[in-house]
Amino acid sequence: MTAFEEFGVLPEIGRAVDEMEWTLPTDVQAEAIPLILGGGDVLMAAETGSGKTGAFCLPILQIVWETLKDIQEGKGQKGAGASGGATAKPWTMSFFDRGNALAVSPEGLKCQAREFKEWHGCRCTTGVQGAGKYYFEATVTDEGLCRVGWSTQSANLDLGTCKYGFGFGGTGKKSNSRQFDDYGEAFGINDVIGCLLDLQGNEVKFMKNGKDLGVAFRVPDNLRTETFYPAVVLKNAEMLFNFGEEAFKHPPPQGFVGLAAVDQKNVRKNPLAVPTAAAVADAKPKPNAPQAIIIEPSRELAEQTLNQITRFKKYLKDPLINELLLIGGVSVKTQMAVLQSGVDIIVATPGRLEDLIGGGYLLLSHCRFFVLDEADGLLQQGYGDLIDRLHKQIPKITADGRRLQMIVCSATLHSFEVKKMAERLMHFPTWVDLKGEDAVPETVHHVVVRVDPQKDTTWHNMRQRIQTDGVHAQDNVRPGNSTAETLSEAVKILKGDYCVRAIEEHNMDRAIIFCRTKLDCDNLEKYLKYVGGQKYSCVCLHGDRKPQERKANLDAFKEKQVKFLICTDVAARGIDITGLPFMINITLPDEKSNYVHRIGRVGRAERMGLAISLVSSVPEKVWYHGEWCKSRGRNCWNTNLTAQKGCCIWYNEMNYLAEIEDHLNITIPQVDKDIKVPVNDFDGKVVYGEKVLNSGTGYKDHVQQLIPVVQQLAELESKAQLLFLKHLPVR
Numbered sequence: 117m118t119a120f121e122e123f124g125v126l127p128e129i130g131r132a133v134d135e136m137e138w139t140l141p142t143d144v145q146a147e148a149i150p151l152i153l154g155g156g157d158v159l160m161a162a163e164t165g166s167g168k169t170g171a172f173c174l175p176i177l178q179i180v181w182e183t184l185k186d187i188q189e190g191k192g193q194k195g196a197g198a199s200g201g202a203t204a205k206p207w208t209m210s211f212f213d214r215g216n217a218l219a220v221s222p223e224g225l226k227c228q229a230r231e232f233k234e235w236h237g238c239r240c241t242t243g244v245q246g247a248g249k250y251y252f253e254a255t256v257t258d259e260g261l262c263r264v265g266w267s268t269q270s271a272n273l274d275l276g277t278c279k280y281g282f283g284f285g286g287t288g289k290k291s292n293s294r295q296f297d298d299y300g301e302a303f304g305i306n307d308v309i310g311c312l313l314d315l316q317g318n319e320v321k322f323m324k325n326g327k328d329l330g331v332a333f334r335v336p337d338n339l340r341t342e343t344f345y346p347a348v349v350l351k352n353a354e355m356l357f358n359f360g361e362e363a364f365k366h367p368p369p370q371g372f373v374g375l376a377a378v379d380q381k382n383v384r385k386n387p388l389a390v391p392t393a394a395a396v397a398d399a400k401p402k403p404n405a406p407q408a409i410i411i412e413p414s415r416e417l418a419e420q421t422l423n424q425i426t427r428f429k430k431y432l433k434d435p436l437i438n439e440l441l442l443i444g445g446v447s448v449k450t451q452m453a454v455l456q457s458g459v460d461i462i463v464a465t466p467g468r469l470e471d472l473i474g475g476g477y478l479l480l481s482h483c484r485f486f487v488l489d490e491a492d493g494l495l496q497q498g499y500g501d502l503i504d505r506l507h508k509q510i511p512k513i514t515a516d517g518r519r520l521q522m523i524v525c526s527a528t529l530h531s532f533e534v535k536k537m538a539e540r541l542m543h544f545p546t547w548v549d550l551k552g553e554d555a556v557p558e559t560v561h562h563v564v565v566r567v568d569p570q571k572d573t574t575w576h577n578m579r580q581r582i583q584t585d586g587v588h589a590q591d592n593v594r595p596g597n598s599t600a601e602t603l604s605e606a607v608k609i610l611k612g613d614y615c616v617r618a619i620e621e622h623n624m625d626r627a628i629i630f631c632r633t634k635l636d637c638d639n640l641e642k643y644l645k646y647v648g649g650q651k652y653s654c655v656c657l658h659g660d661r662k663p664q665e666r667k668a669n670l671d672a673f674k675e676k677q678v679k680f681l682i683c684t685d686v687a688a689r690g691i692d693i694t695g696l697p698f699m700i701n702i703t704l705p706d707e708k709s710n711y712v713h714r715i716g717r718v719g720r721a722e723r724m725g726l727a728i729s730l731v732s733s734v735p736e737k738v739w740y741h742g743e744w745c746k747s748r749g750r751n752c753w754n755t756n757l758t759a760q761k762g763c764c765i766w767y768n769e770m771n772y773l774a775e776i777e778d779h780l781n782i783t784i785p786q787v788d789k790d791i792k793v794p795v796n797d798f799d800g801k802v803v804y805g806e807k808v809l810n811s812g813t814g815y816k817d818h819v820q821q822l823i824p825v826v827q828q829l830a831e832l833e834s835k836a837q838l839l840f841l842k843h844l845p846v847r
């Protein structure tokens with residue numbers, strides 16, 4: 117059995133991850149996989165490179181496959197004995213005899229309704245008839261309004277509002293035929309309500325935590341020969357049922373029998389607890405109605421997640437799972453055709469997803485997983501409204517009675533906006549947050565190099581210099597002139613040079629390099645090619661490059677055909693390049709969370725990585741094309757500041773550095789302009805790009821570490837024994 121199987125993962129999936137050499141689940145996977153398999157909403161806030169993608173893809177794949185398998189085998193509806201199959205338990209709450217916003221847990225013993233304004237009810241799959249004394253227990257497992265009791269088949273699901281149902285509500289009222297009268301006492305979370313039906317004495321009564329509350333109703337003559345079913349109605353509440361298969365918390369009074377032990381001659385199946393033809397038809401999704409929708413903030417990331425799913429599902433056969441990538445830049449007609457041929461899991465970027473849903477080509481009717489990867493990034497990009505709109509359209513309870521599950525993740529999930537969204541859309545989500553707010557993995561060594569054009573004057577007469585962004589083309593900038601504009605231009609020149617220095621100093625043959633703008637990326641690409649040729653082979657990844665070129669460039673870098681990938685923040689999040697040893701920040705990001713994401717491109721999957729940030733000690737004037745800029749930067753040379761309706765700002769990196777340090781609560785080590793990173797700081801055992809050496813508890817190392825402690829223990833033990841023997845009384 118693989119380690120993943122021990123966490124409840126199917127052997128077929130376990131085998132596929134084993135082949136990927138994932139021997140053990142990462143911490144976040146060990147926490148999140150069982151939670152998602154158990155039906156929960158999860159907020160996953162683990163550090164970069166900690167395996168979040170697998171943590172949500174594996175359980176989703178498993179549940180989607182199991183559902184398809186059930187449909188294939190004609191079970192249609194999973195669990196809860198609803199299908200009436202041979203293995204089904206007789207006493208469970210019904211998937212079919214229920215209100216459409218009430219969820220029943222897979223084993224059929226917990227009911228949950230999250231509607232705030234309406235009541236939603238449910239009846240048991242089995243009932244009792246004929247003289248006898250019957251008992252079951254219902255425990256309130258969450259705050260909210262609930263009413264529990266007995267009803268006949270003719271009763272409506274809003275228990276206690278017609279003459280065929282007898283309910284006891286949390287506010288301390290009993291009700292029948294819409295008549296609400298004081299009874300017993302109020303109850304709430306964790307209280308256990310015993311429901312008693314006496315068809316010998318023809319009475320209904322209730323107990324609270326073992327205390328008998330007395331007779332609530334007399335069963336009218338005309339109902340005495342009817343079948344009575346356990347029933348519940350909830351408003352934003354949850355109740356757990358025990359029909360006697362487990363020991364009761366409070367045993368029933370003398371003569372009452374737990375329902376599971378009732379003589380079969382008095383037991384009747386609920387005729388409404390079987391799927392109707394419509395429900396069976398509904399359970400089978402239309403081809404273009406996927407079960408899972410995963411939203412990613414960039415095309416590259418969407419493609420990467422889809423590739424992982426394809427690898428994980430390698431051994432999941434019969435039925436096969438169909439996954440589809442929905443991103444811009446790909447023919448929409450092809451995507452529509454694939455949708456019609458059947459899809460189960462969609463990985464998408466927001467724009468194309470909404471287009472296809474809006475056009476009716478993609479249905480949300482069977483969506484049971486709604487995943488927002490890099491959720492804070494999606495919100496930063498302004499997709500909050502779109503997320504709300506989509507969530508509104510997805511049914512909250514699936515055709516087979518399961519609640520929609522929402523999974524939200526990022527390495528930087530603690531923003532106010534994410535928390536608000538979680539409150540709005542998620543149901544009692546569990547936080548999987550192993551290291552606290554925005555932590556940097558220990559495998560990432562990150563340092564800062566100050567670029568100070570006043571101290572380092574090499575820019576005065578540099579022969580090969582980078583083409584700068586042209587912000588100062590009209591300014592009088594020249595060595596010896598120490599205006600802010602001159603120093604700003606000098607920073608731009610020095611940064612090109614420092615980048616090459618960093619590459620040389622660390623013999624970098626693979627690195628990802630982040631620039632602030634697309635123009636900066638293009639200029640750096642030209643410069644590296646100019647000064648190094650093949651030695652500094654590089655490609656760019658940013659929003660002005662065509663989708664095909666972006667893909668080809670990323671692939672070329674992944675396959676080591678080129679050494680350097682120069683990009684904007686479009687690649688800051690999620691991109692996973694195995695064993696990438698180095699990253700360089702030519703400029704710090706203005707959004708502090710993006711620092712965590714950018715440097716997190718290295719030091720992934722337990723490998724070491726070095727991140728070097730070039731930080732200007734003087735303000736630098738840079739381009740900032742907002743909505744007001746008609747061409748959004750293309751051929752725009754308006755160097756006025758934004759306050760004067762221009763397209764430039766002064767960028768103060770020292771401030772951004774302070775903000776980042778404050779946010780992460782650390783001081784990032786500074787190194788000199790020779791960019792030598794002192795080995796002692798990082799224990800000298802590090803080879804960037806390789807797995808951590810001499811760490812962890814490798815067996816050999818472990819023994820070495822334990823020898824002195826064990827010796828000390830042995831000595832103490834022998835001393836203790838000698839003392840004991842010395843003081844033994846002599847007989």
Ligand SMILES: Nc1ncnc2c1ncn2[C@@H]1O[C@H](COP(=O)(O)OP(=O)(O)OP(=O)(O)O)[C@@H](O)[C@H]1O
Nearest residue numbers: 138140141142164165166167168169527690692721
């Ligand atoms: N259990 C595992 N064992 C070994 N390697 C793993 C395991 N889980 C994930 N990985 C590898 O770790 C790397 C990082 O995983 P992943 O991309 O899911 O990280 P992430 O947490 O999503 O990071 P980010 O926040 O940067 O998006 C990948 O190369 C993946 O193949």
